[in-house]
Amino acid sequence: MSTERKDEATEVQIKNTAKRLFFGEGKFNATTQEIADAAGVNRTLINYYFRSRDKLFDLVFKDAQEYEQKRTESIMFSELPFKAKIEEFIDESFLMAKEYPYMELYMVTQFNQGCYFKDEEGMDRMLKKFYEEFEVAMEEGLILKMEPIQFIINMISLISFPVAMRPLFQKTMHLDDKEYERILTDRKQIIMDTLFCK
Amino acid sequence: MSTERKDEATEVQIKNTAKRLFFGEGKFNATTQEIADAAGVNRTLINYYFRSRDKLFDLVFKDAQEYEQKRTESIMFSELPFKAKIEEFIDESFLMAKEYPYMELYMVTQFNQGCYFKDEEGMDRMLKKFYEEFEVAMEEGLILKMEPIQFIINMISLISFPVAMRPLFQKTMHLDDKEYERILTDRKQIIMDTLFCK
DNA sequence: ATCATATTTGACAAATTTGTTAAACAAAAA
DNA sequence: TTTTTGTTTAACAAATTTGTCAAATATGAT
Numbered sequence: 022m023s024t025e026r027k028d029e030a031t032e033v034q035i036k037n038t039a040k041r042l043f044f045g046e047g048k049f050n051a052t053t054q055e056i057a058d059a060a061g062v063n064r065t066l067i068n069y070y071f072r073s074r075d076k077l078f079d080l081v082f083k084d085a086q087e088y089e090q091k092r093t094e095s096i097m098f099s100e101l102p103f104k105a106k107i108e109e110f111i112d113e114s115f116l117m118a119k120e121y122p123y124m125e126l127y128m129v130t131q132f133n134q135g136c137y138f139k140d141e142e143g144m145d146r147m148l149k150k151f152y153e154e155f156e157v158a159m160e161e162g163l164i165l166k167m168e169p170i171q172f173i174i175n176m177i178s179l180i181s182f183p184v185a186m187r188p189l190f191q192k193t194m195h196l197d198d199k200e201y202e203r204i205l206t207d208r209k210q211i212i213m214d215t216l217f218c219k
Numbered sequence: 220m221s222t223e224r225k226d227e228a229t230e231v232q233i234k235n236t237a238k239r240l241f242f243g244e245g246k247f248n249a250t251t252q253e254i255a256d257a258a259g260v261n262r263t264l265i266n267y268y269f270r271s272r273d274k275l276f277d278l279v280f281k282d283a284q285e286y287e288q289k290r291t292e293s294i295m296f297s298e299l300p301f302k303a304k305i306e307e308f309i310d311e312s313f314l315m316a317k318e319y320p321y322m323e324l325y326m327v328t329q330f331n332q333g334c335y336f337k338d339e340e341g342m343d344r345m346l347k348k349f350y351e352e353f354e355v356a357m358e359e360g361l362i363l364k365m366e367p368i369q370f371i372i373n374m375i376s377l378i379s380f381p382v383a384m385r386p387l388f389q390k391t392m393h394l395d396d397k398e399y400e401r402i403l404t405d406r407k408q409i410i411m412d413t414l415f416c417k
Numbered sequence: 418a419t420c421a422t423a424t425t426t427g428a429c430a431a432a433t434t435t436g437t438t439a440a441a442c443a444a445a446a447a
Numbered sequence: 448t449t450t451t452t453g454t455t456t457a458a459c460a461a462a463t464t465t466g467t468c469a470a471a472t473a474t475g476a477t
Contacts, residue, residue, distance in 0.1 A: 031424080031425085047328075047331040047332070049328070050248070052463080052464060052465085053464075053465065053466095054463095054464075054465095062425085063425060063426055063427085064465090065425075065426070065427085065466085065467090066424085066425070066426090067465095068465085068466060068467080069424075069425080072466095073465080073466075074464090074465070074466090123331065126324070126327065126328070126331075128387065129324065129383065129384055129386070129387050130245075130247065130324070130328070132386045132387045132390065133245040133321065133324075133386050134245070138390055138391065144391060148391075148392070165412055165413070167409055167412075168402075168405070170392060170394075170402060171402070171405065171406065171409045173392075174380070174381045174388065174402075174406070175377060175409070175413060177380065177384070178376045178377050178379075178380035178381060178384075179373060179376050179377065181376075181380065181384075182372070182375065182376035182379065182380040183372045183376060185327065186327055186375070186376075186379075188327065188330045188331050189326060189327050189330045190372065192330060192336055193336065193342060193346075194346070194368060194371075196368075204366075204368060204369070204372075207366070207369065208369065208372070211365055211369045211373070214363055214365075215363070215373060215413055215414075216413075229454080229455090250433085250434065250435085251434075251435070251436095252433095252434075252435095260455085261455060261456060261457090262435095263436085263437090263455075263456070263457085264454085264455070264456090266435085266436060266437080267454080267455080270436090271435080271436075272434090272435070272436090
């Protein structure tokens with residue numbers, strides 16, 4: 022029996038390539054052949070390392086979910102004041118979106134096709150914490166009076182949508198890559214001004 | 220040569236079913252067989268009426284695009300004051316989203332796979348008009364000072380995202396259908412409060 | 418060097434999906 | 448009725464995609 026692998030470069034290579042294709046280039050329907058070609062390996066290796074195409078998909082999806090949740094948790098449970106947390110979250114989100122612009126979209130389409138949620142408990146803990154801090158911020162007059170859920174929806178929407186919808190926006194508004202990057206950079210302040218009263 | 224058809228019920232039936240599957244249920248990868256089954260017709264009829272699967276897809280996509288643009292145009296070129304136009308737009312969007320929750324998402328994924336835009340000219344005219352009215356509203360202090368493009372992004376994001384992301388949100392936040400409907404209803408006022416200063 | 422194990426490859430089989438064709442069927446026109 | 452036109456079906460062919468298997472190759476340990 023072998024518990025260790027001498028060279029798992031290929032396995033990692035395949036997984037990363039799949040990640041890049043899905044999240045980086047939006048090729049949600051990439052075939053095993055396309056993935057193998059892009060990774061520069063034989064197609065059969067995908068079956069060898071991951072048993073099936075679906076298994077590979079699930080794995081990439083799970084990893085992404087975990088990563089995103091950890092990232093968010095580390096911000097939300099930090100010692101930063103509420104408003105700074107949101108700023109941090111925006112920064113992180115845009116950074117992520119720069120490398121993997123289609124990730125959010127992929128997550129949604131996966132959920133649409135009946136996908137379960139991984140660490141539900143962790144998410145609940147985080148939401149609870151958020152709700153508490155949100156109440157305080159609202160009392161302080163930092164935020165317009167509203168249900169916390171509405172604030173969350175506002176926040177996620179303002180951050181994620183322009184990233185997920187980028188190709189649509191760019192084409193509709195005739196914006197080149199450089200111009201859109203600038204707009205996204207400017208957005209951090211815009212979002213903060215939109216979310217907070219003062 | 221035949222310019223008229225005695226009974227185009229089947230053709231319409233297929234098109235509507237495809238529309239429902241794509242936009243209503245989010246089955247973006249539905250096969251011709253699935254579409255035919257859902258429509259209760261023989262699969263070959265899809266080829267008979269639309270020549271190929273792709274042609275059917277293109278047609279449904281084009282129709283949806285046209286419809287959405289017409290809808291928006293009729294509001295934007297109406298005699299309503301700026302703020303009322305936005306309200307109208309929100310109402311229309313939510314109504315649309317109720318029947319076809321996955322439409323926005325579908326549009327984006329189509330654009331991601333390199334799709335052209337239909338009536339570019341019409342869109343440009345509309346944007347120009349919007350920019351003009353936006354400038355006025357900003358001068359009047361109705362809106363925080365920002366680039367019009369940022370306002371548009373804010374608006375579309377706040378409206379469309381919670382609709383497109385509904386399955387994700389609902390599962391994450393443990394909300395049943397009724398509760399989410401209520402949240403969407405409440406959102407109109409929230410969005411207006413978020414977009415406008417007074 | 419030999420052996421055992423891990424990795425990679427090519428060839429093949431199976432499944433899925435799409436598109437074509439010829440024939441059956443229905444309905445209106447001649 | 449016969450003909451014509453339009454519609455629907457079943458059977459087939461082609462293409463695509465996935466998964467399996469045995470053989471080939473590499474790599475490290477003995």
